[in-house]
């Protein structure tokens with residue numbers, strides 16, 4: 001078989017591109033470590049009303065996570081997330097909820113396959129972050145009323 005230089009170059013170029021693609025997310029997640037600038041943030045106005053995402057996070061949290069983490073994240077059989085979110089990063093939060101975690105007999109189930117949680121994960125984070133920062137107390141938060149625009 002005659003070796004065609006051009007096709008070798010093309011093959012290398014293609015392989016290079018593939019490797020490039022494969023490495024990109026890696027380098028990105030490396031650079032992100034410990035950096036919480038991409039974390040979603042709750043918004044609260046001067047009337048103490050929160051954005052809809054944060055309000056929705058309260059509902060989602062108390063629809064699923066509360067059975068172990070207690071109402072409003074106060075802790076129960078599983079750790080208080082009001083305390084946890086003072087310490088753990090957004091990336092850690094996402095990683096633990098998606099993949100779950102087991103330490104001895106303490107089992108945090110993975111929610112990566114649960115669309116009802118995955119779709120609203122940022123909302124849940126925002127709600128818990130507002131609780132951890134002490135700007136939201138117990139109970140249903142007040143939300144910004146819908147505007148006609």
Ligand code: HEC
Pocket residue numbers: 061064065066067068069077078079081084088093096097101102103106107108109111117124
């Ligand atoms: C079946 C009980 C259960 C449910 C439901 C559950 N968790 Fe957990 N979760 C746990 C346990 C137990 C741990 C502690 C695991 C460990 O020690 O590693 C934990 C740990 C965590 C942590 C890490 C806390 C830390 O300080 O390291 C986060 C974050 C978390 N859960 C978020 C959630 C969210 C968000 C939901 C709802 C989508 C949820 N969990 C639902 C049992 C549960």
